[in-house]
Amino acid sequence: MGRLCQTDGLTDDQTEILKAVRQFVEAKILPVATELEHADEYPAEIVEGLKELGVFGLTIPEEYGGLGESLLTYALAVEEIARGWMSVSGIINTHFIVAHMLLQHGTEEQKQKYLPRMAEGEVRGAFSMSEPGCGSDVAAIKTKAVKTGDGYEITGQKMWLTNGGSANLVAVLVRTDEDAEEGASVYKKMTTFLVEKESGFGETAQGVTIPGKIEKMGYKGVDTTEMVFEGHRISAEQILGGQPGRGFYQMMDGVEVGRVNVAARGCGVANRAFELGVAYAQTRETFGKKIAEHQAVLFRLAEMATKVEAAHAMMVRAARLKDKGERNDLEAGMAKYLASEYCAEVVQDSFRIHGGYGFSKEYEIERLYREAPMLLIGEGTADIQRMIIGRRLLEDYKL
Numbered sequence: 001m002g003r004l005c006q007t008d009g010l011t012d013d014q015t016e017i018l019k020a021v022r023q024f025v026e027a028k029i030l031p032v033a034t035e036l037e038h039a040d041e042y043p044a045e046i047v048e049g050l051k052e053l054g055v056f057g058l059t060i061p062e063e064y065g066g067l068g069e070s071l072l073t074y075a076l077a078v079e080e081i082a083r084g085w086m087s088v089s090g091i092i093n094t095h096f097i098v099a100h101m102l103l104q105h106g107t108e109e110q111k112q113k114y115l116p117r118m119a120e121g122e123v124r125g126a127f128s129m130s131e132p133g134c135g136s137d138v139a140a141i142k143t144k145a146v147k148t149g150d151g152y153e154i155t156g157q158k159m160w161l162t163n164g165g166s167a168n169l170v171a172v173l174v175r176t177d178e179d180a181e182e183g184a185s186v187y188k189k190m191t192t193f194l195v196e197k198e199s200g201f202g203e204t205a206q207g208v209t210i211p212g213k214i215e216k217m218g219y220k221g222v223d224t225t226e227m228v229f230e231g232h233r234i235s236a237e238q239i240l241g242g243q244p245g246r247g248f249y250q251m252m253d254g255v256e257v258g259r260v261n262v263a264a265r266g267c268g269v270a271n272r273a274f275e276l277g278v279a280y281a282q283t284r285e286t287f288g289k290k291i292a293e294h295q296a297v298l299f300r301l302a303e304m305a306t307k308v309e310a311a312h313a314m315m316v317r318a319a320r321l322k323d324k325g326e327r328n329d330l331e332a333g334m335a336k337y338l339a340s341e342y343c344a345e346v347v348q349d350s351f352r353i354h355g356g357y358g359f360s361k362e363y364e365i366e367r368l369y370r371e372a373p374m375l376l377i378g379e380g381t382a383d384i385q386r387m388i389i390g391r392r393l394l395e396d397y398k399l
Contacts, residue, residue: 029084057119082268098125164225207232218370266339277350
């Protein structure tokens with residue numbers, strides 16, 4: 001284990017958890033990741049192993065059957081897992097966001113109903129904001145929930161659900177115009193529903209269809225899907241928190257911690273790309289010496305390592321602020337933006353170090369090269385992060 005991505009001030013429990021996760025990554029993920037990724041095969045055995053480690057309940061409080069660990073512990077665990085295979089960290093991320101939203105915004109009945117089973121991995125979470133025509137413009141969603149007696153009927157189409165097929169609990173953001181006061185902001189016309197369904201594809205619940213996996217350039221293995229609602233009947237008790245009109249703010253809270261997760265993934269992938277690059281540079285020879293001895297490659301390695309360290313430090317700061325209960329949208333946005341951009345750059349530099357072999361599917365860097373771009377758009381694009389960062393800076397430095 002190299003000196004990059006070390007974190008000061010960890011407790012003994014955190015150190016032991018991260019050691020166990022790293023050992024699992026080395027033994028169970030890295031040896032099979034490229035083969036499973038090329039086959040676009042869901043990592044069922046890896047997921048079962050992570051359940052046994054308690055990763056699915058890492059941040060869920062002990063009273064609900066989890067380990068009660070911090071966002072920092074979770075982020076560092078994600079960093080380790082993404083170092084092995086980023087798709088696996090995506091499977092955990094959506095589950096974690098739903099658990100966080102339930103913990104922070106759910107009723108006590110909802111917490112008791114879902115969190116213990118989520119901690120065991122029996123209930124697997126996914127969340128859904130985006131739609132085919134809105135992308136980062138969340139205010140433009142069209143999926144609606146219309147009142148029908150004691151409940152609602154949901155109709156519309158959602159897009160880009162990570163875990164859309166394997167999950168059996170989906171937090172879905174929809175419009176509830178009828179529940180809002182006249183003239184209310186569009187953001188107060190949105191509600192998060194907790195939609196239960198069966199795992200798999202096709203009609204997975206009454207009025208709910210998961211058409212199939214979306215074919216992607218990278219980020220394979222994990223199922224990314226659409227979700228189509230055609231008059232799905234749902235009880236008002238399935239509104240997160242019990243009251244309509246709070247969905248946008250609940251989802252933004254979930255995305256905020258999700259951005260720390262994406263930053264952690266970027267750190268993990270970048271660290272792995274550096275490891276591959278620095279190892280290859282010490283074995284490949286050109287012009288009578290190892291390529292690591294050529295100044296051009298040596299400088300490239302120095303820049304790569306510096307970017308990995310900078311991204312890790314910013315990710316840790318964002319997680320620690322959230323754990324203190326402080327506002328961290330600026331830091332989370334900065335961490336996500338920097339880590340994803342640096343990850344893409346470090347992966348590309350490692351690819352360049354590998355030369356022609358980097359283009360071969362036999363080398364792991366080929367997989368990382370296709371995975372890194374997803375981090376540039378996941379949990380808000382780079383441009384969205386810059387908007388968030390800029391607006392928050394103007395708040396803090398207002399004349």
